Amino acid sequence: MTTPAKADLTSQELQVLAQLADGDTLFEAARALGLTTPTVEGSVRRAKRKLHGQGCYSTTLTLALAYTTGVLDPPQPQLHSPRALSGTERAVLRHIVQGGTARQAASELGLPERTFHRRSSHLRQRLGARTPPHLVTLAWRLLTEEPVEVLR
Structure with a gap:
């Protein structure tokens, strides 16, 4: 798949994703x-269709792709994270x-899917994320020092 250019999304689509x-x-x-x-x-x-094609149903994946491809400017790193993450x-x-x-x-982490959902929910509360896409943004800020590879 080719990397989408910023021009691929309309200004309205960019504003909505932001x-x-x-x-x-x-x-x-x-x-x-x-x-x-x-x-x-x-x-x-x-x-979603422009960034990933017909198979992209997740807004969180769309946001992750927008960050990694430069369609949206990635969030700035958070200098003071909440207490250390395990x-x-x-x-x-x-x-x-x-x-x-x-x-x-869950499969890659060796966890039951339900446990993964519970841990995601806990992290959402802990980090103050209002929605799953917001959690992507907050997680991006915390993990910026580590390379991120988006699954397609």
Whole structure:
């Protein structure tokens, strides 16, 4: 697959992804941008298709791809992270940043899928992420010193 260029996404699609990255829900993004919720949903759908093709159903994967390909500017590293993350927490965050499915991540980590979901939920609370795409942004800030490879 070729790397998408910034020009591939419209300014509206970029604005919507940026709002979601900041933790807005689809409704909040629509309100902030002066759009309807269905218009925002359509922008997300088009961004997914442009970044990953027909098989991309995850907004978190779309956001991860937008960061790694430079379509969206990656978040700045967080200088003072919350208390140290355990090795398992870092591994869970790495899989979240990579954008794979929970099933893939759980399998690679040797965890039941339900446990992976619980740990993701715990990390979302701990880091103050309002939505799963927001967790990608926060995780990206914490893991920027480590190389990130997005699953496609």
